[in-house]
Amino acid sequence: MGISVDTFFLKPDGQGTLQAQIQQMIAEGILSGRFHVGEKLPSSRKLAAHLGVSRITVTLAYTELLANDYLTARGRSGYYVSENAPVPPKYTPVRRSTETVDWDRALARRFSDGDVLTKPQDxxxxxxxxxxxxxxxxLFDHANWRLCAVRALGHKDFDSLTGDYVDQDDPLLVEFIARHTLPRRGIAARPEEILITLGAQNALWLTSRILLGHGRKAAIEDPSYYALHELLRCSDATMTALRVDQDGLPPDAIPDDTDVIYTTPSHQCPTTATMPVARRHDLLERARALDAMIVEDDYEFEMAFLGAPSPALKSLDRDGRVIYVGSFSKSLFPGLRLGYMVGSEAFIREARALRSLVFRHPPGHIQRTAAYFLSLGHYDAQxxxxxxxxxxxxxxxxxxxxxxxxxxxxxxxxxxxxxxxxxxxxxxxxxxxxxxxxxxxxxxxxxxxxxxxxxxxxxxxxxxxxxxxxxxxxxxxxxxxxxxxx
Known part of the structure; x- marks a missing residue:
């Protein structure tokens, strides 16, 4: 692989001759790990033209580096970083200046102080x-996922790969979710009531920004998904944590002034408790009495290998007050970062507009690949x-x-x-x-x-x-x- 000539710059305050400055620039690139063993340097003609110096100056610099074993020459092919060059294990940029910014004053909000679960990279x-x-x-079906990805790269799907959906989603993926995924949870929804998200966490963030704000109050389960605490903290809403029991969130514990209720009824996070159907009806009645919204995170419902899961809370909702959140991150793979949200058209319209301000829509090629993987039966088999x-x-x-x-x-x-x-x-x-x-x-x-x-x-x-x-x-x-x- 060749090193781009665009990565070479002479310092305006550089010391010494041009030849010495070029030698130092290349040596620093090698010593810092930015240039790797075996990488080809630009030709002397190209580098000279880029730096605005004579070709002989670059040639002399290369020759000196060759003598010091930083570079090696391969016939008429050019100059390469030598295998004997002292290269550190990874690239660490050289600090060029001392920061003077007072970050305690400059930061209007802090997001790094919250709880996170860490895992070793290895x-x-x-x-x-x-x-x-x-x-x-x-357990993952690499072969068929690869075939679906290749199909999504084809000429027929060129628009889904390269087009800007603006604020829309892949129609094939939305159709599959509406016709196959949601009916399994007892949910009927039109395309206008479905939004594709970057996983469930992105969906939870959207709900917090739209439904909550200063003066509003949210009720969450305790314990619950650790990132949800931070999402709600950043929404400026008041948060009440309610201790769950063996059946999940107790409806009668929800405060009278609650505006939004966050719950994981099918598979409580992290206790794994399942809310009985009777309590689900009680929760809906409590939300109706409070005129509160409910955000239902229905993660892992596909992993029901001991028996059929209970109906989703959204399927029992007759008022349109439940926002349903689903994800393919657990059932396919977490790196996919693909989920969906179902709600009344008025809510989804606002969520779609907010999403478009942040990142428009999840990548079209990923959506189309997932749509093929799901619609061709590979997902069910997995x-x-x-x-x-x-x-x-x-x-x-x-x-x-x-x-x-x-x-x-x-x-x-x-x-x-x-x-x-x-x-x-x-x-x-x-x-x-x-x-x-x-x-x-x-x-x-x-x-x-x-x-x-x-x-x-x-x-x-x-x-x-x-x-x-x-x-x-x-x-x-x-x-x-x-x-x-x-």
Whole structure:
């Protein structure tokens, strides 16, 4: 690969001769790791024209670098970065100036102080990755996804690849969601009532910006999705966290002045509790009495390998007050960042307008590829394959957990891909997680899911979507040993 001539610039305040400055510029590029071993430098003629110097000046600089083993010459091909050049492992830009900005004064808002769940970049190298929401590459249908992507690159789909939808979405994907995905949840929706999003989190952000603001009040579950806390905090609304029970969010605990209710009724995050149908009706009645909106995050409904999931809250809604959020991130792969939102046309119109101000629409090629993958039956086949594997892993998890005396705080009634666990009260699972990482075990501490400043620190989540069944028993044994030693 050749190094672009456009990356070369002489410093206006450069010291020494032009030849020396060119030598220093190239040497710095190599020493900083910006230029890699084997990369070809621009020809002396091209670099001279770009820098506005004579060709002999560049040639002399190249010759000196060649003598010092920074460069190597290959016949008539040109000059390349030498294999013997002292190259660091990765490129670190050289700081050219000292910042004088007072960031405490310059920042109008801060977004980096909130709770986040972190995972090691090398988690795939862990022998026991009980990590939630990450895919098992052995279960993903790479071949058919690739074929669908190639088809979406074809001449017939040129407009979906290159066109600007402005504020619209791929009609094929919207049609599939309307005709196949939503009916499985008992939901009927027209295209005008569906919006494609960059995953569920993007959908939750859109709802917070449209439905909430200064003076408005939101009710959320406790514990709940940690990023939701920060989304609502940034909306300037007042937030009330309501402790969930074995059936999810209790409707009678919702304050009288609530404007928006956020809930995960089918598979509560993170406890995995499923809200019974009777309570779903009670929740709708409570929202009607308050004239409040409900945002339903229906994540993981596809992972119902133990039995058919309950009807979505949206399917029971007769007032149009439920905003339904779905995602393909868990069922396909999280890097896809593709989800959807269903609501009354008036709401979707505002969500579409807000989305267009930020990024217009998710990439057309990704939407069309997903539409083909879904409509050709590959998605259903993958769900069946994943459900079979997750069922086996769950059974192995339950056997190992029982054998080692660990405590399950919540397990999905219909399936899912994780278990909510509770360690003894004295155990800080954040510290437990750090200790287990040394043994190649990854667990997720539960504290970030709670809103209470005095939140419990002894909960943790075990995902089993990315760990094979044969490694689960040994991994659970290591967790039990670490808890006993705490």
């Amino acid at each position: 988690w795939r190298d862990y022998r026991y990755p009980f990590i939630y929401g990450q895919p098992d590459r052995t 769900i069946r394959r994943m459900s079979k594997a997750l069922l086996q892993r769950r059974q192995t998890m339950e056997e190992a957990i029982e054998r080692h005396g660990l405590t399950v705080a919540g397990r999905g009634v219909f399936g899912g891909s994780s278990m909510w666990m509770r360690a003894p009260d004295h155990v800080d699972t954040a510290e437990l997680a750090r200790q287990l990482q040394k043994q190649g075990v990854h667990i997720e501490p539960g504290a970030p899911f709670f809103s209470d400043p005095h939140r419990p620190r002894n909960f943790y989540r075990l995902g089993y979507s990315s760990i094979s069944s044969d490694r689960i028993p040994d991994g659970i044994a290591r967790i039990a040993e670490a808890i006993q030693a705490s």
